[in-house]
Amino acid sequence: MAVLKVIEILSSSEKSWEDATKQAVEKASKTLNNIRSVYVKEQSAAVKNNQVTEFRVNLKVTFELD
Template identity: 70%
Template sequence: MAVLKVIEVLANSESSWEDATKKAVEHASKSVQNIRSVYINEQSAQVKEGKISEYRVNVKITFEVK
């Protein structure tokens, strides 16, 4: 039986929500091992002068505890 833990991570990107999600996983993997999945909990964007200037994600990252 595996023991899994979930952490919540906020990340942002100037290009896309997908890129923000990738950044969240890359950053979390620096201190957390055995990442199994990522769940996008929330997406938002900042708008400046009528254009999206920043994409933001709130993700839940699941990893196995050994």
């Protein structure tokens, strides 16, 4: 029987929401094993001088416990 755990993490990127998501998974995989999926709970962006400067995501990461 598999036991899964869900954690919430935040990530940001100057490129895109997709890049922020990829960076979050890459960083999380350094300390978490068996990542099964990520769910993008929220997206937001920072704006400065009428320009988007940063894309932000709030993710739920699901992974299997050893």
